[in-house]
Amino acid sequence: MFTAKIKESDQLSCPISNQELKHYQLQSKRLLRSDINGGHLTRRRGQSLEFKDFAHYQPGDDIRYVDWRASARIGLPHEWIIKTFVAEQKLQILLSIDNRESMLLPQPTSKLHHACWLAQSIKTICTNNQDIVNVHQLFGDTNQALTHINRSNMAFGDQSQQLYSALSKTPPTDTSVNHRQLAQLARPAAVWVIISDFYFKTNKSIDLLAELVRKRRAAKNWIIFIDINSWPNEKAQLGLGSRRILGPNGSPDKTNGIYDINEQHLLQVEGKIQHHKNQLFNRLSHQTIDSSCWLWPSDKTFDHQQFFRERFFNDKVLQRLFMRDTF
Amino acid sequence: MVVIFWLFIVTMLILHMLRPRFRTQRLSSADFFSELPPAKNDVNKPALKPPALTPLFVIRMLAAIALLLSLFDLFTPIQTPPLNKQDNSQNLLLIVDASASMTTKITNNQSNLALAKQQIIELLEQHIDTSRPICAELTTFNTVLQPIGQFNSVAPLLAQVTQLEATTLGTDLNNLRRHISINKDKTQCPNALIVIVSDQSAPIWVNKMKKLVWHDVGEAVTNVGLINLTTNAQKFNANKQQITIQSGYWHKARPATLTVTAPGGSVLSQQSTDWSNGARWTTAFTPLQSGLHHIKITPGGAYTLDDEVTINVTINPPFTVDWQIQDTQLKTLLGWQHNSNGASLRVMPLPHDNVRQGKATQYKVPHDNKTPTLYIMPSVTSNDATLYPISGFKDNDPLLLDLNFDLIEQITPFSLPKSSQLSPVLWSKQGAWIARDTTNNAVYLPGLPQLTNSSDDKMLTVMFFNALKTLTNNTPLQPLYSLTDINNDKVTTSRLPLHSSEGNTAQPIKSHGVVTFAPQVALDVQQSSQWLLWFTIFASLMAAERILSAWGGRIWQ
Numbered sequence: 001m002f003t004a005k006i007k008e009s010d011q012l013s014c015p016i017s018n019q020e021l022k023h024y025q026l027q028s029k030r031l032l033r034s035d036i037n038g039g040h041l042t043r044r045r046g047q048s049l050e051f052k053d054f055a056h057y058q059p060g061d062d063i064r065y066v067d068w069r070a071s072a073r074i075g076l077p078h079e080w081i082i083k084t085f086v087a088e089q090k091l092q093i094l095l096s097i098d099n100r101e102s103m104l105l106p107q108p109t110s111k112l113h114h115a116c117w118l119a120q121s122i123k124t125i126c127t128n129n130q131d132i133v134n135v136h137q138l139f140g141d142t143n144q145a146l147t148h149i150n151r152s153n154m155a156f157g158d159q160s161q162q163l164y165s166a167l168s169k170t171p172p173t174d175t176s177v178n179h180r181q182l183a184q185l186a187r188p189a190a191v192w193v194i195i196s197d198f199y200f201k202t203n204k205s206i207d208l209l210a211e212l213v214r215k216r217r218a219a220k221n222w223i224i225f226i227d228i229n230s231w232p233n234e235k236a237q238l239g240l241g242s243r244r245i246l247g248p249n250g251s252p253d254k255t256n257g258i259y260d261i262n263e264q265h266l267l268q269v270e271g272k273i274q275h276h277k278n279q280l281f282n283r284l285s286h287q288t289i290d291s292s293c294w295l296w297p298s299d300k301t302f303d304h305q306q307f308f309r310e311r312f313f314n315d316k317v318l319q320r321l322f323m324r325d326t327f
Numbered sequence: 328m329v330v331i332f333w334l335f336i337v338t339m340l341i342l343h344m345l346r347p348r349f350r351t352q353r354l355s356s357a358d359f360f361s362e363l364p365p366a367k368n369d370v371n372k373p374a375l376k377p378p379a380l381t382p383l384f385v386i387r388m389l390a391a392i393a394l395l396l397s398l399f400d401l402f403t404p405i406q407t408p409p410l411n412k413q414d415n416s417q418n419l420l421l422i423v424d425a426s427a428s429m430t431t432k433i434t435n436n437q438s439n440l441a442l443a444k445q446q447i448i449e450l451l452e453q454h455i456d457t458s459r460p461i462c463a464e465l466t467t468f469n470t471v472l473q474p475i476g477q478f479n480s481v482a483p484l485l486a487q488v489t490q491l492e493a494t495t496l497g498t499d500l501n502n503l504r505r506h507i508s509i510n511k512d513k514t515q516c517p518n519a520l521i522v523i524v525s526d527q528s529a530p531i532w533v534n535k536m537k538k539l540v541w542h543d544v545g546e547a548v549t550n551v552g553l554i555n556l557t558t559n560a561q562k563f564n565a566n567k568q569q570i571t572i573q574s575g576y577w578h579k580a581r582p583a584t585l586t587v588t589a590p591g592g593s594v595l596s597q598q599s600t601d602w603s604n605g606a607r608w609t610t611a612f613t614p615l616q617s618g619l620h621h622i623k624i625t626p627g628g629a630y631t632l633d634d635e636v637t638i639n640v641t642i643n644p645p646f647t648v649d650w651q652i653q654d655t656q657l658k659t660l661l662g663w664q665h666n667s668n669g670a671s672l673r674v675m676p677l678p679h680d681n682v683r684q685g686k687a688t689q690y691k692v693p694h695d696n697k698t699p700t701l702y703i704m705p706s707v708t709s710n711d712a713t714l715y716p717i718s719g720f721k722d723n724d725p726l727l728l729d730l731n732f733d734l735i736e737q738i739t740p741f742s743l744p745k746s747s748q749l750s751p752v753l754w755s756k757q758g759a760w761i762a763r764d765t766t767n768n769a770v771y772l773p774g775l776p777q778l779t780n781s782s783d784d785k786m787l788t789v790m791f792f793n794a795l796k797t798l799t800n801n802t803p804l805q806p807l808y809s810l811t812d813i814n815n816d817k818v819t820t821s822r823l824p825l826h827s828s829e830g831n832t833a834q835p836i837k838s839h840g841v842v843t844f845a846p847q848v849a850l851d852v853q854q855s856s857q858w859l860l861w862f863t864i865f866a867s868l869m870a871a872e873r874i875l876s877a878w879g880g881r882i883w884q
Contacts, residue, residue: 105355201358234354242349242366247357257357258349258366265363272359 014120014160015305016312021124024313025322052084091131092187093321094221095119096138096178098196099167101248103228106237109304111228112167113160114294115195117308118226120160122193125322134185135163138196139205140172177208182216191321192216195226198277206276210283217287224317225291231273232298235266292317332395339391343378383872390868397861417461418516421447421484422507423491424525425467426498431526431630431832433546439526440493443544447488447524450542454842455481462516469496472506477515495632497829498525504532507539520842528837540840549578550832551600551624552633554607570640571611574600574624578833583624585610590618600624614640633830651675652703656778657791672798673700677771699798700769701791704741715742715755726752726761726770726793734786735760735773743771761790763797770794 016024057066057080071081097119103112123133172178186192200206213223238245244258259265281291294311296302312318349366378384429440455461463484465475475491478484507521520538526545533541555573574585580602589595596612614620620640627634647666650658652674658665717732735753742758743749748766751759762771776788 102355102358105353107353111355197355199356199358231356234356238352238354244347244349244351245357245360246351246353248355257360259360259363260366261363265360268363269356269359272362273356276359 013158014117015308016117016121018124021121022128025125025128054081055084056080057082091126091129092190093122093126093131093133094136094182094186094190094192095122095133096136096182096192096194096196097167098138098194098198099171100139100199101171102197102199104168104171105248106230106234111197111230112164113304114228114308115226116160116164116167118195118312119163120158121312122318122321123159129322136182136185137167137172137178138194139176140170140178177205177212179208179212182212186216186219186221189220189222191222191224193224193226195228197228197230198225198280199273200276200280203279206280206283210280213284213287213289217289223287223289224321225289226317227277227291227293228296229293230296231270233296233300233302235270236298236300238266240266290317290320332399335391335395336388339388340378341375343384343387344375345373346376348372348374383876386868386872386875390865390872393861393865393868397858397865400858400861417455417459417463418519419455419461419463420466420511420514420516420519420521421463421488422466422468422472422503422521422523423447423488424469424498424523424527425473425491425494426469427493427495427632428498428526428630428829428832429493430632431545431548431550433548433629438493439544439546440491442546443524443526443542444488444491446542446544448485450522450842451481451485457481462519464514464516464519467491468498468503468506469494470499471502498527500527500530504530507536522842526834528834529839533839540842541838542842543836543838545832545834545836547578547834547836548629548832549576549581550628550630550633550830551576551581551583552627552630552830553622553624553636554633554830556622556636556638569611569613570620570638571609572622573607573609575607575830576600576602576628577606577831580606581626581628583626585622585624587612588621588623589614590616590620595620614642616640617642629832630830646671649673649675649698652775654775654777657776660778670698672795673698674703674775675700676703677705698768700767701794701798702769702771703775704743704771704773706741706774715757717753717760718755719751720753721751724752724763725797726763726790728793729789730793731782731786734782738773738783738786741773768798770798 054067054070061082065082065084066080067083068080071079074081095118097112097115099112099115103115104110119135123135126133182192217223238261240261240263242258243261244256246257292315294315297307354360423443425440429438429443431439433439433442457480461479461481463478463481465478465484465487467473467475475487478487503523511519511521518538520540521536522540522542523533524542524544526543528543528545529541533539552574553572554575557571557573558569572585572587574583576583582602583600585596585598585600586594587596595615596610598610600608602608617640619637621635621637623635625634646661646663647670648658648663649667649670649672650663650665658674714736716736720727720732730753732753742755742760743751743762744758745751749759749762749764749771751762753759753761759771760773763769764771772787772790772794774787776784776791778784
């Protein structure tokens with residue numbers, strides 16, 4: 001089994017600082033959500049201990065909320081002023097990270113690095129909002145959630161490296177979806193963010209994941225696919241000519257992995273990758289799912305951190321996560 | 328060792344230059360390549376590419392170098408200058424040829440010795456470091472070695488060299504070799520560099536000697552000279568004496584004239600050399616009178632000591648004999664003149680009766696003590712033919728030289744009765760067959776050769792001449808000339824070439840060795856202790872290489 005060997009220096013820290021994330025959060029909140037997309041709203045009117053505003057009494061309002069003193073002071077005769085409160089419901093974000101061996105490539109900066117950086121950035125924003133973040137290992141039959149990040153361990157430090165270490169040490173030996181832990185963790189109206197390269201070798205994995213997505217969608221979860229697509233970069237690194245191609249599990253076939261790569265072959269491989277992805281997306285075509293593809297540049301030595309920053313700050317799907325709600 | 332080193336390095340390089348023709352790439356999408364057609368077969372064959380300067384490659388090369396340095400130090404003893412100050416000094420044993428051949432004139436009419444002096448001075452000024460201590464010995468050689476002195480600075484050494492003069496002696500290289508072999512470690516300047524300056528070619532044996540430089544200052548020049556004189560003068564020969572002269576040339580043939588001057592200055596013979604048969608020419612002359620004859624060949628060429636010789640020729644008086652025997656055949660054959668008064672030799676018979684009666688010694692007519700007398704005993708008749716074996720003989724007596732005793736017994740000669748005046752030389756029970764009368768300078772022989780080819784006659788001939796030489800031994804011929812030797816090394820009027828190569832001015836020029844004192848300083852051979860250090864470095868590097876290769880991470884693989 002292939003095991004990625006990464007030095008500590010290669011475990012790059014998250015490229016986005018907390019300050020930048022706060023700024024990003026403010027910028028996002030300036031945007032008004034235009035529609036209610038499912039039952040994921042975070043703030044609702046209702047009874048709470050937190051005062052929000054005064055309002056004129058309307059028929060049907062609970063008379064217990066009439067502020068008699070305020071009504072006598074500022075209200076007109078026969079006009080009552082009532083207090084309004086905010087009933088705050090905490091947002092739960094489930095981050096399901098694919099840590100299969102394909103995510104450990106390419107080296108030295110792998111797709112799993114990007115996934116961990118993304119998890120760290122989302123976690124930071126959510127902890128600022130006092131939301132709940134759970135990190136979940138997408139594949140593999142494991143009995144425990146990988147990481148539970150909430151207010152109790154809301155250390156504002158960069159935890160992406162620890163997360164990377166935990167995920168890279170134990171890549172799943174099977175491709176079954178870790179649905180049991182997900183069922184235990186997920187609350188109604190939670191946001192489920194799936195971070196993966198969506199490389200599937202068998203239809204069974206596709207079926208299992210599609211079935212799980214349908215279940216969560218039925219539970220009113222907002223589902224977001226983040227597709228980390230490294231193919232352009234790997235294609236540039238591969239080049240043309242005689243190559244011995246090793247994958248996560250060594251040589252892929254009996255030819256010892258040696259091919260004479262040409263342009264046609266690259267197109268053929270690219271089509272095959274897309275075909276497998278389409279198999280999943282086609283099965284979920286009737287579901288309302290947000291997806292974002294993080295397509296790596298076709299540059300052999302691009303700046304991963306710079307790429308991540310640009311991609312994160314301009315991702316419309318993520319921005320919607322942190323928009324100001326409408327009431 | 329150097330060859331092994333380069334073989335090892337080249338092998339290492341080739342091993343690191345062997346690369347697959349394909350490049351290995353690790354991709355997350357590798358599973359999607361499985362349906363592509365496989366590459367051509369020749370892709371699997373390795374190709375030579377420039378070696379990648381990976382850290383492991385550098386470590387391996389360093390380890391290889393350390394290992395080879397260790398082996399080199401282990402098997403190559405090093406030479407280090409000793410701490411002893413005396414050994415660090417410039418020790419020199421200078422041996423200069425002072426034989427007669429060094430007087431040979433070469434270019435610019437300069438002698439070999441003058442050139443040798445000049446080159447010695449140049450050598451010393453060039454190679455001697457005056458800031459360092461010097462220990463030098465100067466020796467000359469010809470037939471023997473003559474130590475001059477020991478010097479601790481250059482100036483007095485050079486002064487002594489300039490005063491060297493050639494002797495008239497020859498050169499004995501065997502003696503020189505013997506002296507060097509025996510005394511090289513016994514000199515006052517131990518472990519000295521031996522520098523021999525000569526006009527002789529370097530002999531073969533110098534190649535086997537360490538720290539020896541043979542500097543040949545000789546130069547091929549033309550020389551004509553006398554080589555040898557021989558004479559046919561014999562005491563018993565009445566013929567005229569003749570002196571044969573051999574002369575020759577070296578390098579290039581040059582016409583010359585050979586002149587023989589008789590006593591009184593008159594020219595006895597004058598001939599032009601004839602080189603048509605080669606580089607040697609032989610002629611002869613007959614001296615007409617006794618006295619100093621001067622032989623000279625002109626022009627003589629570069630070497631002058633073989634150009635002329637003066638010999639003292641003695642014209643011996645003719646050999647005469649008082650022959651009183653009837654058979655004169657032998658006398659005639661030898662060309663002897665009869666002289667009854669004052670002859671060189673008297674030959675007379677012994678009468679039968681005298682012998683029989685034991686009165687042989689009394690038979691003295693006409694015997695005198697001055698003339699050597701040879702008594703011939705009477706022939707043996709058949710009636711007297713009684714065989715007697717030899718009873719005894721006088722060992723090592725010249726009268727018995729080369730005699731066959733068996734033949735004498737067959738002759739059964741007359742024998743002389745024992746007598747107090749006779750000293751028997753060969754005898755039987757009957758009496759003496761050969762006897763000597765030392766008082767009267769007489770010899771008694773049993774017979775006279777009859778000039779036949781019989782064995783008996785040949786034996787009697789030998790016996791006759793043995794007696795003749797014995798009787799005339801008291802009057803040796805004077806030598807024609809005398810040679811110079813170690814006790815008489817000055818040229819006299821009778822000097823002749825001393826050795827076979829004297830006068831040979833065309834010897835091939837052959838030197839041996841180079842004068843240098845830096846590497847010649849006495850060195851101590853030591854076993855280096857560095858090999859253990861190098862081996863430790865090698866072992867450490869290999870251990871590091873193995874550890875890094877196994878657990879060092881991706882960069883070390």
